[in-house]
Amino acid sequence: MTKPTVIVLLSGGLDSTVLLGDCIERGYHARALTVNYGQRHVQETTAAWAVAQHYGVEWQYLDLTVLRGVLAGSSQTSADVAVPHGHYADETMRATVVPNRNMILLAIAGAWAVSVKATAIAYAAHSGDHPVYPDCRPAFIDTMAEALRLADWHQVDLLRPFTVLDKAAIVARGHELHAPLGLTYSCYEGRRQHCGRCGTCVERHEAFVLAGVVDPTAYELQEIA
Amino acid sequence: MTKPTVIVLLSGGLDSTVLLGDCIERGYHARALTVNYGQRHVQETTAAWAVAQHYGVEWQYLDLTVLRGVLAGSSQTSADVAVPHGHYADETMRATVVPNRNMILLAIAGAWAVSVKATAIAYAAHSGDHPVYPDCRPAFIDTMAEALRLADWHQVDLLRPFTVLDKAAIVARGHELHAPLGLTYSCYEGRRQHCGRCGTCVERHEAFVLAGVVDPTAYELQEIA
Numbered sequence: 463m464t465k466p467t468v469i470v471l472l473s474g475g476l477d478s479t480v481l482l483g484d485c486i487e488r489g490y491h492a493r494a495l496t497v498n499y500g501q502r503h504v505q506e507t508t509a510a511w512a513v514a515q516h517y518g519v520e521w522q523y524l525d526l527t528v529l530r531g532v533l534a535g536s537s538q539t540s541a542d543v544a545v546p547h548g549h550y551a552d553e554t555m556r557a558t559v560v561p562n563r564n565m566i567l568l569a570i571a572g573a574w575a576v577s578v579k580a581t582a583i584a585y586a587a588h589s590g591d592h593p594v595y596p597d598c599r600p601a602f603i604d605t606m607a608e609a610l611r612l613a614d615w616h617q618v619d620l621l622r623p624f625t626v627l628d629k630a631a632i633v634a635r636g637h638e639l640h641a642p643l644g645l646t647y648s649c650y651e652g653r654r655q656h657c658g659r660c661g662t663c664v665e666r667h668e669a670f671v672l673a674g675v676v677d678p679t680a681y682e683l684q685e686i687a
Numbered sequence: 688m689t690k691p692t693v694i695v696l697l698s699g700g701l702d703s704t705v706l707l708g709d710c711i712e713r714g715y716h717a718r719a720l721t722v723n724y725g726q727r728h729v730q731e732t733t734a735a736w737a738v739a740q741h742y743g744v745e746w747q748y749l750d751l752t753v754l755r756g757v758l759a760g761s762s763q764t765s766a767d768v769a770v771p772h773g774h775y776a777d778e779t780m781r782a783t784v785v786p787n788r789n790m791i792l793l794a795i796a797g798a799w800a801v802s803v804k805a806t807a808i809a810y811a812a813h814s815g816d817h818p819v820y821p822d823c824r825p826a827f828i829d830t831m832a833e834a835l836r837l838a839d840w841h842q843v844d845l846l847r848p849f850t851v852l853d854k855a856a857i858v859a860r861g862h863e864l865h866a867p868l869g870l871t872y873s874c875y876e877g878r879r880q881h882c883g884r885c886g887t888c889v890e891r892h893e894a895f896v897l898a899g900v901v902d903p904t905a906y907e908l909q910e911i912a
Binding site: 525531532561562564570573574575576601605609610615 | 720747749750751753754756757758759760781784786787788789790791793794795797798799800801802803821822824826827830831833834835837838839840
């Protein structure tokens with residue numbers, strides 16, 4: 463029997479890596495899509511490559527850095543906006559929102575899914591994203607799922623199993639699946655090593671602690687390493 | 688008083704050109720966005736430039752030809768799929784559907800709109816598109832309008848005034864607005880001159896005839912020129 467195909471939006475972070483493992487575990491033939499949209503933390507795309515290699519899945523990488531021309535105002539795509547430090551759920555983290563990024567990523571994944579007649583695309587937004595990232599909220603994602611069903615004569619489902627989970631639960635799930643968590647990259651500063659100070663580093667480490675899983679990350683900030 | 692800003696998706700075809708004129712007439716400060724997604728008829732982007740020059744509006748051009756990697760199966764992005772000839776409403780025209788193209792374009796326009804805090808984006812799908820292009824159907828467009836409202840803390844409206852008009856009505860509106868219809872480009876074959884045989888050429892000429900407006904187009908096919 464042929465396995466159904468799923469296109470997994472793989473950033474190279476924790477969540478999408480566990481999602482890829484989860485899709486494979488559920489019996490999908492997975493293909494991974496990674497987009498360079500000019501993010502400061504482009505280092506994550508190297509992690510995505512390593513994760514795709516680990517799982518032996520087809521990896522589609524798109525260089526869309528020209529999108530910088532329309533993605534102003536975010537710390538993650540503009541050199542003149544600083545990356546906020548502190549907790550991930552803080553109001554200050556809104557500076558890291560990349561304008562309409564997730565709609566762009568879902569649209570491109572949808573295009574590839576229609577092209578190869580995939581059954582679904584998978585997207586790793588989780589419950590901890592909601593307060594800061596409008597395009598991770600269930601209302602947005604549900605609406606995009608409907609749009610993806612209507613976008614072509616070939617219907618594509620949008621899998622988003624993590625919208626009800628927090629990051630600690632995702633780490634726990636990843637641990638259970640033996641996902642290569644040590645290969646993943648979260649830091650918004652985008653240096654080779656995780657800084658340990660930015661919102662995503664704080665959130666990452668906290669998730670490992672809450673899940674009771676040893677954090678394999680080497681942070682620049684020694685206190686949490 | 689500052690005018691509200693609208694991002695107009697300007698392909699360089701008839702419909703989006705009239706839409707740009709219509710938005711300016713309604714009092715918007717318009718900015719035009721043109722995307723090269725690897726279309727066979729990339730000639731239209733040159734027309735878009737000319738139209739933007741005509742109106743003196745800011746023109747944002749994005750080269751996203753790398754998207755070819757995920758846009759397989761359409762005559763408009765694959766050299767090995769022929770452009771169908773015949774009437775625009777024919778079943779055969781489905782070969783020209785570019786997978787999920789309009790969601791990608793709306794997503795990018797939405798990103799630019801959020802970046803510059805535009806009030807709206809404008810999109811020229813018309814009633815004649817519906818039988819062939821799933822991503823021109825009102826149900827799809829209404830759902831995308833909702834997604835755009837939810838995508839960011841800054842809400843963006845989706846203007847789509849032509850969904851209730853046919854192409855002849857758009858030509859008539861363009862004539863009324865003194866829109867530069869002669870600068871526009873419709874042909875799916877993508878040569879310098881309109882072929883006069885493909886579905887979009889047939890639809891273009893028919894619209895001028897039905898609107899009672901002289902067709903300024905020089906077609907290769909002499910019978911309709």
